[in-house]
Amino acid sequence: MTDVPAVILCECFARDGLQHEPGVVPAAAKAAMLERIAGCGFRRIEITSFAHPKYIPQFADAEAVLAAVRPRPGVLFKATCPNPAAVKRAQEARARGRGPEEISFLVSASEGHTRKNLRRSRAEQWENVEEMARLAGADFTQVGTVSVAFDCPFDGPVPAERVLEDARRFQSLGVTRIALGDTIGSATPPRVRALVGLLRDALPEATFIAHFHDSRGTGLANCVAALEAGLRHFDTALGGTGGHPAGIAYGEGFTGNVCTEDLATLLEAMGVDTGLDLDRLRAAGLAAEALLGRPLHARTLRMGEAAHV
């Protein structure tokens, strides 16, 4: 695990992928999936959320999951933190030797989405993020997500300058990794290239992460565009799980994450090293389907053996 692959996929199944699942997955089953995920060669793994169990019962077991998954050299675990209490829980877990190395915070680039999704104003959410970043200090690598970085379902198109402003603000707080959320899956390759180009030119020290949703089937096309614009980090989830599925804030409909199996297969076919074992990854995808009890969205799990050239 010393060579750094050309691109780093962060496998988000265990957090983003499960966040909207109606049934709570037992901690042991999550841990087993996370061990399997780590065995595929991922360097970054979204492991859990420190959201309050009252709001997201799925992650009431955050500490238990962190304790159950074996730490591996060179593998970073990331946990999401919605508020300062969550950062404190992450620090306590860290103090016990089983905490995440990365924590992530979220803002929305539009006022409308902030209010609907977080039930406060952008100004209030930035105060919240500032407090979390201050509290986290040097304990963690900090990741800031800018949601609705392309379009807001309530306010419409989001100016690229707004995203740049948010990215600058994250950077000024010591948040070095910045994820660009295509929350409603409306980005297009030309827009991705334009935004990534603008951000990389303006903030060459920051590490940008594509966090694209596949609502319109454009996930892979947009990831290729981001790659060609110089981006090297991608958030994906086994089976295309997660994102904002049916009924969550945006009306009915599927709008999952980019599917890990399919993006990794494409990148490797392009000769872009992901550091992942594709056979193990497909096995992990099948395990995710078995765990959730339904077929998920990985096309590469359905294509048939003879299509493997």
Place this chain on the structure above:
Amino acid sequence: MTDVPAVILCECFARDGLQHEPGVVPAAAKAAMLERIAGCGFRRIEITSFAHPKYIPQFADAEAVLAAVRPRPGVLFKATCPNPAAVKRAQEARARGRGPEEISFLVSASEGHTRKNLRRSRAEQWENVEEMARLAGADFTQVGTVSVAFDCPFDGPVPAERVLEDARRFQSLGVTRIALGDTIGSATPPRVRALVGLLRDALPEATFIAHFHDSRGTGLANCVAALEAGLRHFDTALGGTGGHPAGIAYGEGFTGNVCTEDLATLLEAMGVDTGLDLDRLRAAGLAAEALLGRPLHARTLRMGEAAHV
């Protein structure tokens, strides 16, 4: 219908989309779908096949379907022809005033795929195509498809020079439109750009058509690459139907066409005029699902109303 849109999608649902459906769809239902498809604004529509009913019972009604669909100025109907007898049927239908304007022939760029798919050698298939092209003469616009233009499931990677050779050979027979089949959905954006660039440079008079399969979820990414390499024609099917689904020559597994609803939505979002009415297209996609009695693969039919920005 006088303005020519920037890109032309050929809607293949009624032929390629239905070819491997286990149940025969009645001619009246096909005609109703074709009327609906024409109403979306398509300029090229794959309407049927003149395959012998013994081999493909789904198209035993070819003449009936052609007779049932109202001709429209500016809309070309295309029919596939596997042999000279099929070309004669196309000519007879034409003589009755209800024939296709375009007919299409097929070769495979690999020997292995030709033998498995067509049960003859490449040399024999080229003789067959030559006879069909001679017979068709100036009666039709002729379309030549080069299958396995990227990889063959039996012989492995296909050299771009072989595809160029086949394209040249089609052109020498008066076949002016040449479709590039990514039969097992293994192309990648860089390979698409390379192949399309090579072909357009070598044969500037030919019209190339992307006929990509979405086996690995790369259909849209590859279509964007083809567009950026200067290609303007795309074969797609409502709901991503067709291609070579489960059990057909390549083992089990889904390997359908690029989904019309999703590609048209992406192109329009990129500001590329398709000439299509997206609302009617989505309605046509839902009608296709109702006709086949199952959900198909259009992501844009599942994304939820609020995701429409």
